[in-house]
Amino acid sequence: xxxxxxxxxxxxxxxxxxxxxxxxxxxxxxxxxxxxxxxxxxxxxxxxxxxxxxxxxxxxxxxxxxxxxxxxxxxxxxxxxxxxxxxxxxxxxxxxxxxxxxxxxxxxxxxxxxxxxxxxxxxxxxxxxxxxxxxxxxxxxxxxxxxxxxxxxxxxxxxxxxxxxxxxxxxxxxxxxxxxxxxxxxxxxxxxxxxxxxxxxxxxxxxxxxxxxxxxxxxxxxxxxxxxxxxxxxxxxxxxxxxxxxxxxxxxxxxxxx
Amino acid sequence: xxxxxxxxxxxxxxxxxxxxxxxxxxxxxxxxxxxxxxxxxxxxxxxxxxxxxxxxxxxxxxxxxxxxxxxxxxxxxxxxxxxxxxxxxxxxxxxxxxxxxxxxxxxxxxxxxxxxxxxxxxxxxxxxxxxxxxxxxxxxxxxxxxxxxxxxxxxxxxxxxxxxxxxxxxxxxxxxxxxxxxxxxxxxxxxxxxxxxxxxxxxxxxxxxxxxxxxxxxxxxxxxxxxxxxxxxxxxxxxxxxxxxxxxxxxxxxxxxxxxxxxxxxxxxxxxxxxxxxxxxxxxxxxxxxxxxxxxxxxxxxxxxxxxxxxxxxxxxx
Numbered sequence: 186x187x188x189x190x191x192x193x194x195x196x197x198x199x200x201x202x203x204x205x206x207x208x209x210x211x212x213x214x215x216x217x218x219x220x221x222x223x224x225x226x227x228x229x230x231x232x233x234x235x236x237x238x239x240x241x242x243x244x245x246x247x248x249x250x251x252x253x254x255x256x257x258x259x260x261x262x263x264x265x266x267x268x269x270x271x272x273x274x275x276x277x278x279x280x281x282x283x284x285x286x287x288x289x290x291x292x293x294x295x296x297x298x299x300x301x302x303x304x305x306x307x308x309x310x311x312x313x314x315x316x317x318x319x320x321x322x323x324x325x326x327x328x329x330x331x332x333x334x335x336x337x338x339x340x341x342x343x344x345x346x347x348x349x350x351x352x353x354x355x356x357x358x359x360x361x362x363x364x365x366x367x368x369x370x371x372x373x374x375x376x377x378x379x380x381x382x383x384x385x386x387x388x389x390x391x392x393x394x395x396x397x398x399x400x401x402x403x404x405x406x407x408x409x410x411x412x413x414x415x416x417x418x419x420x421x422x423x424x425x426x427x428x429x430x431x432x433x434x435x436x437x438x439x440x441x442x443x
Numbered sequence: 444x445x446x447x448x449x450x451x452x453x454x455x456x457x458x459x460x461x462x463x464x465x466x467x468x469x470x471x472x473x474x475x476x477x478x479x480x481x482x483x484x485x486x487x488x489x490x491x492x493x494x495x496x497x498x499x500x501x502x503x504x505x506x507x508x509x510x511x512x513x514x515x516x517x518x519x520x521x522x523x524x525x526x527x528x529x530x531x532x533x534x535x536x537x538x539x540x541x542x543x544x545x546x547x548x549x550x551x552x553x554x555x556x557x558x559x560x561x562x563x564x565x566x567x568x569x570x571x572x573x574x575x576x577x578x579x580x581x582x583x584x585x586x587x588x589x590x591x592x593x594x595x596x597x598x599x600x601x602x603x604x605x606x607x608x609x610x611x612x613x614x615x616x617x618x619x620x621x622x623x624x625x626x627x628x629x630x631x632x633x634x635x636x637x638x639x640x641x642x643x644x645x646x647x648x649x650x651x652x653x654x655x656x657x658x659x660x661x662x663x664x665x666x667x668x669x670x671x672x673x674x675x676x677x678x679x680x681x682x683x684x685x686x687x688x689x690x691x692x693x694x695x696x697x698x699x700x701x702x703x704x705x706x707x708x709x710x711x712x713x714x715x716x717x718x719x720x721x722x723x724x725x726x727x728x729x730x731x732x733x734x735x736x737x738x739x740x741x742x743x744x745x746x747x748x749x750x751x752x753x754x755x756x757x758x759x760x761x
Binding site for chain 1: 511514517537538539542545546547549550551553556557558559571575579580582585588589596623624625626627629630631632645669680682683686687688693701702704712713719723724725731736737738742743744745749750751753754757758761
C-alpha cells in the first residue's frame with residue numbers, strides 16, 4: 186500500500202497574514218511550517234500502510250524558496266520521501282494552478298493506491314484543490330473523510346455532511362481529503378527527527394515537470410482592491426465578581442429576547 | 444449592465460431547497476436577466492416549483508443515481524457549455540457537494556474559479572467578487588481574468604434569501620456524459636435538539652474553556668432556556684466532545700443570529716469568521732486578553748463554570 190500525501194507549508198498561522206501591497210499575493214516570507222491540517226493526512230497514511238502490512242508514504246508539496254522545514258516535520262513522523270516543487274513563477278498561483286502542479290508531482294511519485302490531502306489549507310482555504318487534482322489525474326475523489334478503511338481495491342469512507350455523515354465507497358486509486366480529527370497525529374520522535382534529515386527530498390521546478398501556463402502570470406483572477414472590513418467595536422467588558430451573569434440577563438432583556 | 448444568464452448550483456436539504464441555494468438565487472436574480480439552476484437531487488418537479496418562487500426560469504436536472512454528484516454534474520454542465528449554451532456566471536455554494544462540483548468543472552473547463560466569496564458586483568463589463576480574508580479583517584475584491592462563464596463559489600449568509608420574480612420553472616432532464624465513481628451506500632443523520640444553527644435567532648457556543656466534554660451540558664441547558672441553537676468551536680469538535688455539525692467557523696457553519704453567546708471560546712480567527720456577522724455578541728472567558736473580547740458587545744471576564752450556572756439559575760427562576 187503506497188500513499189501520496191499532499192502537504193502545504195505555510196507561514197505560522199499565529200502571526201497575522203499579510204498581502205504584498207504591490208502584487209496582492211499572500212506574503213510567504215520567513216520560515217514556513219507544516220499546515221496543522223496536513224498532519225492528519227500524514228498520520229492517516231502511516232496508519233493505512235501499517236494496517237496493510239507495508240508500503241511507503243510519499244509527500245508532495247509546492248512552496249517557495251526550496252522550503253523544506255514543514256516537510257521535515259512530516260518526514261520525521263514517518264513519511265519515506267518527498268517531492269517538492271519550488272519555482273519563483275509559482276508565486277500568486279490560483280487553486281487550479283496549484284492542482285496542476287501537485288497532480289504532475291504526484292505522477293512522479295511512482296505506483297500509488299491512494300492520494301490524501303487536507304479538506305482545505307489553513308491559509309488559503311479554497312478547498313477544491315483535492316477534487317481538482319483528482320479530476321486532473323482522472324481519479325474518483327471523496328472529500329471530507331472522517332474515517333477511512335481499505336478493503337482490497339476499494340476504499341470505504343465516512344464522509345461528513347451537513348446533517349451527519351454518509352458511508353461511501355470508491356475504487357482505488359482515489360483522492361481522499363481528510364478532516365481534522367480523523368486520527369490523532371503522532372509527535373515526531375527524536376529518532377524520527379534525526380532520520381528525517383537524511384530522507385530524500387526531490388526538488389523540482391515547473392519546467393522539470395514539463396508544465397506551462399501555471400503560476401501567478403497565468404492566474405485567472407486578479408485582486409483589484411483590498412479594503413479593511415467594517416470593524417466591530419468592542420463593547421462593555423466587565424470582570425465577574427459574582428454578578429457577571431446579571432449583566433448578561435440585563436443585556437438579554439434590553440434585546441427583548443427574555 | 445446586468446448579466447444575461449446566471450446558473451446557480453442548487454441543492455436540497457430534505458424536501459426543501461437549501462437556504463444557501465435560495466440566497467445565491469436571490470442574488471443572481473438581482474444581477475442577471477435570467478436565472479437557471481442545476482440540480483441532482485430527488486423530486487426535481489417539486490424542487491423546481493419552489494425555485495420558481497425565487498425567479499428561476501429553468502432547472503437542469505441530472506440523475507446521479509447513488510453516486511456523489513461531482514463527476515456527473517460537472518460533466519453535464521461542461522457538455523451544455525460546449526454546446527454553446529453558456530451563462531455569464533455560475534454560482535456555487537461552499538457546501539460539501541457544491542465545492543466538489545466546482546473542483547471538477549474548473550479542471551473540465553480549464554478555467555480558474557473564485558472561492559469563499561461574500562459578495563458579487565457587476566460593474567459595466569467587469570464582474571468582481573468580494574471575499575473576507577484573514578479572519579474577516581480585510582475584504583479583497585477580485586476580478587475575473589478568464590472567459591465567460593465565470594466560476595465563483597459563495598459562503599453561506601452572503602446574501603438575503605427573498606422570494607420574487609415568480610416563474611414556473613421548467614425542468615429539463617440532462618444526461619451526464621460521465622458517470623460517478625463514488626457510491627453512497629448509507630446516510631446517517633446526527634440528532635440535534637432545538638433550532639438549526641444557521642437559522643437560529645440565538646446561538647450559544649462552547650469552547651475549550653469548558654474544560655471537559657461533560658461540561659457541554661451547560662451550553663445545552665442554556666440554549667434550551669433561550670430557545671437557542673447550541674454551537675461549538677473547532678477545538679472541541681476536533682477533540683470529539685460534540686459532532687462536527689455543531690461547529691461554527693471557517694470550516695464549519697456561518698451564523699448571523701441576533702445574539703451569539705461565546706462561552707470559553709478565545710476567538711481564534713477560524714471561529715471568528717463564522718460568527719462575526721452576529722448582531723450582538725456576548726463573550727464569557729477567563730482570559731481578559733482573549734481576542735473574542737475585541738468584537739464582543741458585552742464581555743464577561745470570568746470563569747464559565749461560575750458564570751454559566753448562575754446565568755442558568757437566574758433564567759430558570761424568571
